[in-house]
Amino acid sequence: MGLERIRNFVVNDLINLIVSLIVIVPVLVNIYLQNPTYALILMSLITMTIVINILYSKHLYKISLVENFHLADHRGNINESLKEHYFIKVTGIYDKIRKKWNDSYKNYLRVVNKRMVKQYTFESLNSSLSTISMILFLIIGFYDFTRNQVSLSNVFFFITMASIAFGPVTKIVSSIINWNAIGPIMLRVQDVFEETADNEEVSQNIKLEKNNISFEAISYEIENTKILDNINLEINANESIAIFGKSGSGKSTLANILMKVHKPTSGKVMIGGDNIENINSNGLRKNIGLMTQDGVLFSSTLLENLSIFDVMYNPLEIQSYINKLNLGDYLQFKSINDITIAESGRNFSGGQRQRLAMLRLFLKKYPILVLDEPTNHLDKKTGDIIIDNIFSVTATKIIITHDERVLKKADKVFELINGQLVLRRDVENGKVESHF
Structure with a gap:
């Protein structure tokens, strides 16, 4: 389950993050060349959205740590019970062991539900922020149009470009949230990743001559x-x-x-x-x-x-x-x-x-x-x-x-x-x- 989430992040979120960053830069540059004020407003909205997500994702990370702990505890209980199945059977304690399984699994599900509710709630909020930003751009654009500062075609051009820009932003903030959700899982395999790869030319058949x-x-x-x-x-x-x-x-x-x-x-x-x-x-x-x-x-x-x-x-x-x-x-x-x-x-x-x-x-x-x-x-x-x-x-x-x-x-x-x-x-x- 954990490795599948890491794989999904690499295959989906990481690729989306890279593509989004590639797409958003030329869009912002184009808007800036047309109207620097609108570009600054858009970059401010994007920055605010990303900062809010980074701050929130720290909270999600803590919940994911607790989730990972309960998952490890539940799996540990099962592995322990399978290993000692003979003892459990002949001592007549199966019901109590099964209750222990159920309790640990319920604790895990409780934290999973809590994490999923918060994660999906904030994803919905991100979608709302994108819509609110488009409405704000529409209001600013038509206000400038009534003052003859921009043409109507330019108003719709900026709204379209802002909509294009917020598509990648949504994917970026989604990647931030998902990264913090899988962060604790990455900790569990940290020892594998952090070990420096050995030089294959250095022999494994060494004998330590000194042992201080x-x-x-x-x-x-x-x-x-x-x-x-x-x-x-x-x-x-x-x-x-x-x-x-x-x-x-x-x-x-x-x-x-x-x-x-x-x-x-x-x-x-x-x-x-x-x-x-x-x-x-x-x-x-x-x-x-x-x-x-x-x-x-x-x-x-x-x-x-x-x-x-x-x-x-x-x-x-x-x-x-x-x-x-x-x-x-x-x-x-x-x-x-x-x-x-x-x-x-x-x-x-x-x-x-x-x-x-x-x-x-x-x-x-x-x-x-x-x-x-x-x-x-x-x-x-x-x-x-x-x-x-x-x-x-x-x-x-x-x-x-x-x-x-x-x-x-x-x-x-x-x-x-x-x-x-x-x-x-x-x-x-x-x-x-x-x-x-």
């Missing part, structure tokens, strides 16, 4: 809301830092900037002294071992999952890390070649998925690790084992976590608050806070 990282004056904002504010952070090679903070404080945003998923509003990120803007995006990401909260797995065998990430086949090493990750009890009766993973790893528990997804981090030997709540879904015993293994790996580690066991083992601990990184613990320089 420097965030220099990094700021990131969305719609004038600052998520990160002038972040300066130096991470030494093979150093481990932990970051904690409230949900939505920008922890994941900082990691996404490192991986070139987001582009900072200002500032730069350096790895080994090289600006990441000059590094092939895909090649950079292949050097960063990412671990998400839920442990992403693909439906195939374990070995195929590992091969996706170019992990070399070494049965002994794989079995060794399976044991280190406390997966040996579950997998001990299976050959490594026969370990099958269902869609999204549904044949494993949350903790097992987390550890299986983490397996590649140890086998691939990434120079940089970004771990988002790595002890999520794990019991205390398994969590302790995982933490020990994480800190045994030689890599520069950025760990987003609230687990105090991780916070106490990291070289440095930062709290992200109000867009700023606040140092809470620095083992090397003797700064330690016992409670985070």
Whole structure:
């Protein structure tokens, strides 16, 4: 639905906007050559119409933001329910889940209706403004005719030209309204559009020789809301830092900037002294071992999952890390070649998925690790084992976590608050806070 609206804007509104601008200029020039006063009156009416539309469209933009939020919420509810259909069925909560669907859809429809009413109301107003302008020109023209300042033929000529001019103006203001209506949809694909195209001559098969990282004056904002504010952070090679903070404080945003998923509003990120803007995006990401909260797995065998990430086949090493990750009890009766993973790893528990997804981090030997709540879904015993293994790996580690066991083992601990990184613990320089 959203992409269709973007396509319609490009195919219809954008083309109409360009054609209208091409048409309106010679019309105004022609009128100006015939009668500068009438041309100035017409340009004043056109300017007033466009300014009113720009001011109103800001309001429409805000409504469209809310509409897009409710659409995402509704789709999220459906996707979540489809994913957990078995659980919903066997626990007898279908009626309540269906009510949740209905409520989210009603909220979406309510905002859609509000946006459509305002949009169509203003389009009608624009049409009325065009008619009023023609009537005003008719009155001025006949007034000048009665004073013998213009001929009757010139009056009708100016009215005709004004009518021709307002045709493109109507299309221009319609494009302005539609642009603000699809603006929030464009925000959702902003990350795709804002990423600078990689130079195809730059190899993706790069290997980072140095893994020290420097965030220099990094700021990131969305719609004038600052998520990160002038972040300066130096991470030494093979150093481990932990970051904690409230949900939505920008922890994941900082990691996404490192991986070139987001582009900072200002500032730069350096790895080994090289600006990441000059590094092939895909090649950079292949050097960063990412671990998400839920442990992403693909439906195939374990070995195929590992091969996706170019992990070399070494049965002994794989079995060794399976044991280190406390997966040996579950997998001990299976050959490594026969370990099958269902869609999204549904044949494993949350903790097992987390550890299986983490397996590649140890086998691939990434120079940089970004771990988002790595002890999520794990019991205390398994969590302790995982933490020990994480800190045994030689890599520069950025760990987003609230687990105090991780916070106490990291070289440095930062709290992200109000867009700023606040140092809470620095083992090397003797700064330690016992409670985070």
